[in-house]
Amino acid sequence: MKLMGLSREEVKRAFKNGEFTIAVYGMGKMGLPLAAVFADHGANVIGVDINERVVKMINNGENHVKEEPGLDELVRKNVEAGHLRATTDGVWAAKQADIMVILVPTLTDERGNMKLGPVYDVAEKISQGLEKGDIVITEATMPPGTTESLIPILEKSGLKPGEFGLAHAPERTMTGTAIRDITGQYPKIVGASDEKTLEAVIGIYETINKKGVIPMSSIKAAEAVKVFEGVYRDVNIALANELAMWCEEHGLDALEVFRAANTQPYCHLHMPGAGVGGHCIPIYPWFVINLAKKSNPRLVKTAREINDSMPHHIVELTIKGLNQVGQPVKGSNILILGLTFRGGVREFMKSAAIPVIKELKEWGANIYAYDPLCTPEDAERFGAEWKEDFKDIDVIVITADHKEFKSLNLKEIAEQVRNKIIIDGRNVLEPEKVQKHDFIYLRVGSI
Incomplete structure (x- = not known):
């Protein structure tokens, strides 16, 4: 019909x-x-x-x-x-x-x-x-x-x-x-x-x-709707990341400030984090950039640069944590929790874990990885060794917000690790619970 x-x-x-x-x-x-x-x-x-x-x-x-x-x-x-x-x-x-x-x-x-x-x-x-x-x-x-x-x-x-x-x-x-x-x-x-x-x-x-x-x-207007949705997310995540790093510099807790600011109905600060991944949000801004002729979408370009730089910032936080215990990066045992770009989804496009692993290996660290949705072969593919425990680990770096990571047994982990350092790139843990077990706890936008 x-x-x-x-x-x-x-x-x-x-x-x-x-x-x-x-x-x-x-x-x-x-x-x-x-x-x-x-x-x-x-x-x-x-x-x-x-x-x-x-x-x-x-x-x-x-x-x-x-x-x-x-x-x-x-x-x-x-x-x-x-x-x-x-x-x-x-x-x-x-x-x-x-x-x-x-x-x-x-x-x-x-x-x-x-x-x-x-x-x-x-x-x-x-x-x-x-x-x-x-x-x-x-x-x-x-x-x-x-x-x-x-x-x-x-x-x-x-x-x-x-x-x-x-x-x-x-x-x-x-x-x-x-x-x-x-x-x-x-x-x-x-x-x-x-x-x-x-x-x-x-x-x-x-x-x-x-x-x-x-x-x-x-038709073209309908196509632009979906693209602009992704651009909005990317630009606003970049704003959150930039403000979070400013908070680090000025001794403020970004999440505390963001939560309070967002009680005002015209403020919608997003969650800062280790980076923006997937097939959508980090890609759609390029449609706007690539199709621009007379216009120059500078804000969109800058947002992409900021969000793509966040895995490097996670590496900086990792080095900062190691410096606090006098441990060099070279030879450190670093466990990456989360190979996928986000929790609950086995996809790797622009996953923050990939550049984090690459840069830390360049510093001479021993890189291990675990992800509940992945296999040892996945870890090997990205340059890490599969590890399902925390024995002799110096730094735990969380790069995906899998639900399993929100309920980590911090007491048991504290007994296994060599140094108590957690870099939470996805804000999945409750700071009070982490600090209760004497971990050095760093995250994007933390004091």
Whole structure:
């Protein structure tokens, strides 16, 4: 059933009655939850992925994205009900579908230069099955203007915009909370190529999202929303980091000051820390920087520099801690707690641990590592030796906020270490409890 030209209420009824088919391209951490949610609300859904193992698992009712609560049941239930299936044949899926959603990985280098091969490849496949009245939606986060660059590829179908619809509805999800985020944590942002497409796409997302939809004036405006969200976070974390280091210089506790300041409703100081990692926040600012022509986004550039410098500051704090006990860095045993870029997620993109390990090794330290989500092979890959105890350690450096680190047995640790020094790069510990066991405790913004 083609949706262009239908009102949003007509689309909602058709959705719940299973009268149209959605193909979701990309069955990863964001794509599979979206496909399962679509299916759970009544649509016929085809998941498309190049990984044959992933496709086979989905068709067997198995979820391969294990860090997503509730997804096991959602996949199993909807596969058994016949609402969800998967394939590696993207052309076939396009021929079956009325709506095609692109949510494949958008790869970048460290400065946000895009490698959009997977997106263009999907667009090529869709063009071979695109029919009049179909709608193509990009959800993958890309530099503003990217979605409309797919038009020449989609026109290979023989159709022109207006005969098919094009829209951008950026995913606003996090690993571990994707289902919650898709179904109602935040409103959905939507921009489309024309009013008929916009009306239909609003109907699609209002069906699955309790918080509703915010329609934008253009596709490019919708793309900018997601990018600006990431830029806001990056700039404000950089401000927090800069103020925290000023507090160190002036003998203040940054967290004490921040908490008090944030009781004023116009102040929203973020948490300072060891660095900004992941595929999103440290990357999206480069979209703005790289696309600037006459403008010069100096604040955005400076924020990137500050946040990228924070792992070095963690090394400085480590040296400061060792100096307090008269221990040289060279030959010290340093345990890094947390290899991933944030707690609860096994991802390493721009993890603070990686440059911290590298710089401390250059100082001649012996580097050990532990992460509850990782393996000894992961530690070895980043230049550290795996260690699950604290025996003979001189400094403990926390670089990820895993929940396991919040409940460390400090009494037992104090009995094992050679020197009692903790550098808390994620503010996971309570200072009073650490100091009770006579540790030297340093963190970003501490006195």
